[in-house]
Amino acid sequence: MSLDYETLRLIWWALLGVLLIGFAVMDGFDLGVGLLLPVVARTDAERRVAINTVGPVWEGNQVWLILGAGAIFAAWPPLYAVAFSGFYLAMFLVLCALILRPVGFKFRSKVADRRWRTAWDGALFVGGLVPALIFGVAVGNAFLGAPFRFDADLRLTYEGGLLDLLNPFALLCGLVSVAMLAMHGASYLALKADGPVAARAAGLIGKAALATLVLFSLAGLALAFGVDGHAVVQGPGGNAPSNPLMKRVVTESGGWLRNYGEQPWIAAAPLLAYLGAALAGPLAERDRPGLAFVASGTAVAGIVATAGLSLFPFLLPSSLDPNAGLTVFDASSSRTTLLIMLGATVLFLPLVLAYTAWVYRVLRGRVTAAWVEAQGKAVY
Template sequence: MDTIPLDYGTLRMIWWLLLGILLIGFAVMDGFDLGVATLLPAVARSDEERRVVINVIGPVWEGNQVWLILGGGAIFAAFPALYAVSFSGFYLAMFLILVALILRPVGFKFRSKVQDPRWRSVWDWALFVGGFVPALIFGVAMGNVVLGVPFHFDDNLRPIYTGGLFGLLTPFALLCGLVSVAMLAMHGAGMLAIKTEGAVSERARRLGAMAAVATAVLFALGGIWLALGIPGYAVVGTLDPAGPSNPLAKQVVAESGAWMRNYQAMPWTWLLPALGVGGALVCALMLRANRAMAAFLASSVAIASIILTEGLAVFPFLLPSSTQPGASLTLWDASSSHMTLFIMLLVTALFLPIVLLYTAWVFSVLRGKVGGSSLGDNPNSY
């Protein structure tokens, strides 16, 4: 261990930050794909318009979904206890997400194979489900992180989840799901405003502005609800940042206002929720002013700020336990070994820039508007 240049506590903090970056990368990159699919029935009226919308995201969705794979891989390798609890406890929710995500490639590939309007309508709605359902469930999952999840460990540190799918659908969690849907619809509308023109672009700007205002209002409502009515979790005493990964070697209590303590200790952090609300409102203004790129950047800032707001509120917790608070997972006691985290950091330092470079190259190649005439000239269009 003495040969590793970074101490265990520092590596744990770095991986907590990297996990946040990967989640933000997924929400910003694949988020506009989900948002565009969610808006598909509302912004496109004719078959040609629907093809235009589909071809905005059809060439890039696979590359964007790499961020989801990276995030899942990071949880698996850096925080295996979190992976074990969440991917087993949320199994049915994960299954719904996977089914919805599978509908996307099938819809893209099959929709235009048959000229029958009924056939195409079925796949259009499948694409809508593939956007709306993951957006909703991801938000519900984030809400349950704040509320705490019913799980505990046995004497052999095997996680035991005691909840069910419908137990996750509490009012606050559903509110978080609506924040996620509105947020990604706002983001998808920004991309449509950049890549389309005419009636589709006009409808996207109008609906995106409405979604942006809804994002700001719902996010603010969730913050007020959290501050006034939802207890948080706090560690009794202190945790050793370089201690062993044993989630049962601590005491945790549920306390009113615990999720606000990091903001009270560091007043500058109130900038994050302010940017979440402000970025969404700026996005609405930019969409109304027909400044599509500015709107997309503002929605990206809003998304990143909303995710960071929750991450900072629950820090250092990764997943609190509502039934056995002492079993709650934190970044200090749920990580992989010192050596594993260091090797993963080296691999990430090598491959993450490659992901960023090829993503930038793809969007550079695919720059420009998508229209009916371009679809007719391109045999590879959907």
């Protein structure tokens, strides 16, 4: 059966959501471990335990980020053009922070000097904190709308800078991201580390989960009462050619909550976020680190899904010209491109998932200080 253009666009919107959730869940605990490193590990041996819990997997986990960026480039070219050019300095900061991670992992253990290792520990902390914060800030600015417009020939104009992105609501969303990844990283350390590192991480899960719930609730209240939402009131339909200027958009207070009234089932996403965060701490206290990790992962997935479902059908609204906002139905590649990409995804994504599952099965078990000491310089 042949898929029509509208269906393909919806499938790719869902796939983009899966990739972003995969990045948040899989690479999220890597970032969380980095930003928690100064808190959960107090000696060099403890820091090596924490670092080596993610040592074998952090590179593979970043594949989800590459897949997400690649999907945006191929499936939603205008979104890629606006986001990666308008948010250029923010993306550059994220890239610099992400570059600190591999050099921190690789160089830290090369010299047995306290100052050397402390410096690279700081690099790993920055490499965990900055991306977590900036990604959340980016989501916050998506709700506010980016300052861009198109002329009649669809030439892009972006009017804004890095400091404009650091507004109160976007920073609140950034704190949501930091809190949820701290919760997820602590859950992972409680599962994979041993001794004092695992104990301290387990004690942090409930606190980070509470912070996540409070900040997530505040962001929801801000969306309901303090941020104007965008709504398409007239457009050519889901099978029309991609042209952001062929629709009419209005803004309204609390408009980002409209989808929940029209499609009540999507309330499952924030409910999963609340349920996962609420269960993570108690499960850790009951010495069920595996279930606590599943709960924190569920909360992360629920929070990311909540953002995507609330924005739908928008991918990136415009604060300068609401009619120019990019939606699922007017910012995609051609039907042929989406169809070919879907075939490749159906073939290769199961292989990625199967390989990932196999790697984590092989690497199951805790990382202990005795094991790290025995490996010497063979591990981080």
